Amino acid sequence: MTLISGSILSYSTSLPVIFLFMSASMLPLITKAFWMQEPQFNALGLLLVIAYLILSALIPRQNRLLVENIILRIENEHQPLTDPLTELGNRRRLYLLVETLLPSSLRRKDPFSVVMLDIDNFKLYNDKFGHSAGDDLLVTISEILRECSRDQDLVVRYGGEEFLLVLPSTGLDAxxxxxxxxxxxxxxxxxxxxxxxxxxxxxxxxxDQLVEKA
Structure with missing residues (x-):
């Protein structure tokens, strides 16, 4: 009985590992096989798809969700936290901060504010002076935002010419x-x-509702 239960446990815990390996290694192979546009490669791609679907069906739902979360976490860890042009935070960094700021603010009843800035007529500026000048302008604005904000504030490039500031412990007047x-x-x-x-x-x-109101 112990041997059987141990085998079942080993089976249920090893399948997610196999599935994780399949997700990381087989999916690129499947894509490449179909991309080759050759009958033998298309057949190989079809076999890989069938094997992938069979294995995913064998894995219990909770284990499959666990594997999907692991894959998502791996992908997120390789995503940057800063905007490459302005070197400000990006949306991913914004929401990582919000995960801790929001509960802390509610617990301590400590207000925080957000400021949404949008450069006026930025498209016209780009059309008149060129995209390189537009990039230089975005960098200059970013430097101003950094200089004017505090160390605890988060300045994010939210969109093309949009910037978002998150201001902890800051009311409307400030x-x-x-x-x-x-x-x-x-x-x-x-x-x-x-x-x-x-x-x-x-x-x-x-x-998100707070940002919409800003």
Missing amino acids: AVILVERIRSAVKEKTPVTFSAGIATHREDLSF
């Missing part, structure tokens, strides 16, 4: 003061203006 400081610096160092929206977190709002 966020407005920061935006005006940024506006003065942008006016002094660049030929452009920007539009800004501010929202302060409430318990009934998710983070």
